[in-house]
Structure formats: structure tokens, C-alpha cells
Amino acid sequence: NAGVTQTPKFQVLKTGQSMTLQCAQDMNHNSMYWYRQDPGMGLRLIYYSASEGTTDKGEVPNGYNVSRLNKREFSLRLESAAPSQTSVYFCASRMDYEQYFGPGTRLTVT
Amino acid sequence: QQQVKQSPQSLIVQKGGISIINCAYENTAFDYFPWYQQFPGKGPALLIAIRPDVSEKKEGRFTISFNKSAKQFSLHIMDSQPGDSATYFCAASDSWGKLQFGAGTQVVVTP
Secondary structure, three states: OOOEEEEOOEEEEOOOOOEEEEEEEOOOOOEEEEEEEOOOOOEEEEEEEOOOOOOEEOOOOOOEEEEEOOOOEEEEEEOOOOHHHOEEEEEEEEEOOEEEEOOOEEEEEO | OOOEEEEOOEEEEEOOOOEEEEEEEOOOOOOEEEEEEEOOOOOOEEEEEEOOOOOEEEEOOEEEEEEOOOOEEEEEEOOOOHHHOEEEEEEEEOOOOOEEEOOOEEEEEEO
């Protein structure tokens, strides 16, 4: 059981470039989440998917899109990266009330 | 604005001492209150959690105290160990599982 996996671990982008962060879970969880973590601010919810085929905005969705490809996979896309999107991105999946987090993707936008 | 306020930002405690971290929330729709532990370069890991129908929960050296009327909850780490040095986040979620996190507390346990 790998739990929640994320790729890539690190990424550097130039302003205006696009990229997709990948997340997969092997725990058969219905709900999946994307958060970003910035210094001094804790984690903030970007988007979530309560079940396969559904997605909803969280607290800070602007500049991002998501796709729930199937029950296992939930991807986060930056269409035109901005320096304000420099952050550490965490994916999580949920069973009952408990959320399990992946190891994160550290993204720098220059 | 942050819906979950956490204090202190950081604390230093001697080995064997007690670490106390406090959180306050506003939204009465929150129905689940977890604490996460995070080590540098790692994702947050669930430490302990409580539902609002319980006033206290203990797991090993970690205890959550919950005061529903005051909308406050706290984490006590008893007999703190150097391996407990980490950042701790309180959080609160609604029925959709959308977590609102506090800003985090960096705990340093000195030998």
C-alpha cells in the first residue's frame, strides 16, 4: 500500500508556463483534495472531489483547474503559472473523517 | 480570514515537559477537529482527532481538550521527547471533509 503518491516532487516553472501535478491513491477512497502550503499560513484548500466525476472549488481556486480522472487519480493543472503560485502542494484522500496526505510537490515559479 | 486561529507560533520545551497548543474556531458547522504533525519535507500526518460530542480524548502522550461553548480546543503533549520536534497544525472540517487549518506551531524539544 503506497497510500497517496504525488509527482513530481520538485518543479521549477517560468511565469506563463503550464503544468499538471499528479496525485494517486490506492486506498479506494471516494474523496480527494488539493491543498497548498505557504509559510505562516497553514494549508489552504484549492479544490476537492467528493466522488469520482465531481469537483468543487475550495478556498483558493483561482488560477487552477482539476480533473478527477477516475477513483484513484486527481490532478491539478496550472494553465499559466504565476510567481504567487510558488508553494508546496499537497494532495489528500479521505476515509470517513480521516484525511491522508501525500508527500507534496514543491513548485517554484520564476 | 483564517477561520481557525492557532497559538503560539512556536514554543520550546525541555525533554519531559508539557507542550500546549491552543486553537479557536468560529464556524459552528465544523464537526471534526484533527491535529496534524508535520516534519520538514514531509506531508502532514494525522496525530489525533476529536468530535464535538466529546470533551477530551487521549492517545498515549497526546491529549485533545475540547470546549464546545467557547469554540476552543487544545493539544497537550505530555513527557515531550526530542522526536516530537515538528510543526503541529490544528484543523476543523465540515461534513464534506473540507479542512480549515490553523497557521501551525513549531515545537522544539530540547534534550
